[in-house]
Amino acid sequence: MRFTRRTALALVAAPGLARAQPLPARPVRIVVPFPPGGPTDFAARLVGDGMQTALGQPVVIDNRPGGAGNIAAEYVVRSTPDGTTLLFSGSGLGINAALMDRLPFDAGRDLAPVVLVSSSPNLLTAGPRLNIADIAGLIAEAKRRPGEISVAVGSLGTTQHMAVELLKMRAGVDVTIVPYRGAAQAMNDLLAGTVDALSDGITSSLPQVRQGRVKALGVTSLQRSSSAPEIPAIAETLPGFDAVAWFGLHAPAGTPEPALAALNAAANAALAREDVRGRFADGGARVLGGSVAEARAHLANDVGRWTEVVRRTGARVQ
Known part of the structure; x- marks a missing residue:
């Protein structure tokens, strides 16, 4: 406030x-x-x-x-x-x-x-193709397999897109951004295992997280969100991360x-x-x-x- x-x-x-x-x-x-x-x-x-x-x-x-x-x-x-x-x-x-x-x-x-x-805030989630627990795991996997990890975004030119670009810059990793015409189809493909991860608004992704269908890796705000205080902020791993x-x-x-x-x-x-x-x-x-x-x-x-x-x-x- x-x-x-x-x-x-x-x-x-x-x-x-x-x-x-x-x-x-x-x-x-x-x-x-x-x-x-x-x-x-x-x-x-x-x-x-x-x-x-x-x-x-x-x-x-x-x-x-x-x-x-x-x-x-x-x-x-x-x-x-x-x-x-x-x-x-x-x-x-x-x-x-x-x-x-x-x-x-x-x-x-x-x-x-x-x-x-x-x-x-936005929320970065991982689907069934990635056996990782948190944002540190995503970074490690991306460094082990440069360019092979796919991250979906509902649209280019959004904070969801820029959050992934910021992650690439701050963590020094190479991931492939896959743009969609809307977050709903992106989430469907995440659940189907077509893509590895998804950057989307927190309110859109939380229901799937709470049903155990996808794994929450981190919110993109400096602090944890009051909507889901149990999910770490990416800034806890990459200080100052804000998207x-x-x-x-x-x-x-x-x-x-x-x-x-x-x-x-x-x-x-x-x-x-x-x-x-x-x-x-x-x-x-x-x-x-x-x-x-x-x-x-x-x-x-x-x-x-x-x-x-x-x-x-x-x-x-x-």
């Missing part, structure tokens, strides 16, 4: 706090780079509903899927920077900047981060600082609500919150570190 509970309660108790800030008196639009009904859309609506109460003006969701999230991002980048158009996105911004050569915008230059919303999916709110560059402050306060008030925090926790996510400065630093760090991973591993999306 990046803000104190006393501060959070004060924000909740003062729903008019952000209202006094200079935002135009019209609806705030939160642009979501995925279709309605999915987990990203659900999270954006949770935050938007809470912000609406704090701001005292409507907050609407605008779904603009496609282009690996770049369609929505470009729309926001080209919007009037007055605080009424926001992007609900996160880890994809840094990954796309690292993997894609010709983006029509620069996330670090053209977006103004407002607040960090949440983070969710989580995260979300935040971003405005167009040039948005006035008072408007960013008002939006930040409203978002923190929403994230402090127990019902909102509970819904995020149900989905395996950890609520973040915090200052505009923290959000800026986080995006800059994400772009920089994934650029370094791509440079050193030669990762590609095709």
Whole structure:
């Protein structure tokens, strides 16, 4: 939690706090780079509903899927920077900047981060083809058989993909990444023994782990997940290992600082609500919150570190 509970309660108790800030008196639009009904859309609506109460003006969701999230991002980048158009996105911004050569915008230059919303770890699992117990066993096996261990990912250009690239870089191993069009088929092939391991979101993989059908090797967050505290973090073997999916709110560059402050306060008030925090926790996510400065630093760090991973591993999306 990046803000104190006393501060959070004060924000909740003062729903008019952000209202006094200079935002135009019209609806705030939160642009979501995925279709309605999915987990990203659900999270954006949770935050938007809470912000609406704090701001005292409507907050609407605008779904603009496609282009690996770049369609929505470009729309926001080209919007009037007055605080009424926001992007609900996160880890994809840094990954796309690292993997894609010709983006029509620069996330670090053209977006103004407002607040960090949440983070969710991924989980690396092993199927029946690998007789290993933990991440150290995977690393040892990969070093013994370079290039022969296959690791499935539901899609390239995701934190699940980049977690495997980071593992290759940090552990000095050569594994073969096998991309799929969706995590469900990847899990089916893991269970069938077609691939050796899988990098996927923790909530998708946990049911198979708890049924004893696959072996959990490690979560990709710095600490263990509250959803499965019995599963070690990969960082316990490779200190500093961190490859989580995260979300935040971003405005167009040039948005006035008072408007960013008002939006930040409203978002923190929403994230402090127990019902909102509970819904995020149900989905395996950890609520973040915090200052505009923290959000800026986080995006800059994400772009920089994934650029370094791509440079050193030669990762590609095709």
